[in-house]
Amino acid sequence: MGGKQAKPVSTELTDKQIALLKANTKFTEKEIREWHAGFIRDCPSGKLDKKKFVEVYKQFYPQGKPENFCKYAFDTFDSNNDGAISFEEFLIAISATSQGNLDDRLAVAFDMYDISDDGVIDQAELTKLIIAMYDLVGETNRKGDHDPKKRAADIIAQLDVTGDKKLTKAEFVSGCKSDPIIRRLLAPNA
Template identity: 30%
Template sequence: MGNSSGASLEEITTCESHQWYRKFMTECPSGLLTFYEFKKFFGLKNLSEKSNAYVETMFATFDLNDDGFIDFMEYVAALSLVLKGEVQQKLRWYFKLYDVDGSGCIDREELLLIVKSIRAINGSKNEMSAEDFTNMMFDKIDINGDGELSYEEFVEGIRNDEMLLKMLTESLDLTHIIQRIQGELKENY
């Protein structure tokens, strides 16, 4: 996001930017979104411990300067990525999201934790269990068999497997959150 993802304010319309700014400043007049406000902002209540940990990780990926807050520019960069980001940009963000401990690699436990958390938040009922999905991803893209996915393995593996790309994209589809924001914006005009 921001400069690192290639998403920029120029990629969104002036009208969108104005609407997002009004929504952002209405929800957090200080101009800084805390983790608590982030959860409230997106209607995330009564989360399990695992789901809450996932939301914390998501918050951290949007908090580009690691100051514990999401400012308006970070917010716009995140929305721009979700709405208009290219596959490579989204894969970079997905990797950062899945790399919970920031080690530069994703291990099975991290992937399983995030998959379970995403499913809990989205309420998705998939045919494949979270464990089976995690094992399938590792079987397909852990090229060197070390039990960890490097950034390169992750990006190349997902890009070269249409089914994994589709499953990953659908599991992290945030359009319902974007639609909620846009719906609230329309109500206020």
Template identity: 30%
Template sequence: MCSVTYALCIVLIKQLGADFSLTESAEDEFEISFVCHRPDDLDILQEETEFSKKELQFLYRAFKNECPSGVVTEDVFKLIYSQFFPQGDSSIYAHYLFEAFDTNGNGCLSFKEFVAGLSLILRGSIYDRLNWAFNFYDLDKDGFITREEMMKIMKSIYNLMGKYVYPSIHDDTPREHVENFFQKMDRNHDGLITIEEFMESCQKNIFENLRIFQELH
């Protein structure tokens, strides 16, 4: 899911109008001065995120150009993704992603919420990214991931991809992925995945993949 969310965040940035490479080298290419678009708490956002001041200015200009009101509604959020996935139905996944970004739950995505989420996903530590991913899966925010929640997420991802992907997706494919997910992460087999189980399993997989990569080289 993290890779899917990462890709969709890049899609969102580009659709907002920002040709934003997310690298420090690219930052030097921009000489930006638009005080009228500068949010009052730009300096605070720089301290709270992993973006530079120029990157925040650039993102804010793109954000305001697309959303003059200063907020993104869920309908606009869904529309952005639907334009990039015409063969599938991106609305359900976009709904879950919107709720993950909308941290105060008011139904509108502010610039502060937008860049805070992007910073975690794109430049956060492994712990930050995994914590964000767990909260994304935990749809009812009760501190556990259930099979039902995971199934909803998996179905939304396959709906996003559409019916014409290759190889073709069978009806049982989402359920198979959910069962595989729980076999790896549900250590005590109680049908619930805690944040501790999630973190431990994900980090173990990361280290195992790194070990295999090093052995191959």
């Protein structure tokens, strides 16, 4: 008695949700309903948890180990930090990573790499993400130029305009836009 019950998640789309998603994405109502049907088919509870999120990534990267990468991506997409991704969070993330202009997509990548959420990416954060990306795609050569720590240091040295050994969002976006090799590595979908 007296304990709060968790409010059940509705698996039906409301007109208000559709309007909100249309305003925040480039999806049509028909596309939103199609995405929603697939989301509910895969996540009948209306929430995508970390375990299911990893399962989805394993389908796309069968040769890799997506757990490490998924930890960072999941935390980025779980915008309200409730431990699950709602349909709205899911669709806005899909939209930002696939429909947005290059600056928008690079900004999403920056937000994922800024693990400490302090507005900058340092070498330790970038190293962790490079290791996670190597794991994701099954890359085992991590010597020489492929060493994650060396690669992170090289990228920061190249993109760091202010010389503080950290990347701001502006430095990250600008650097990725000007260097196609770095962009392919750090933001393959951008």
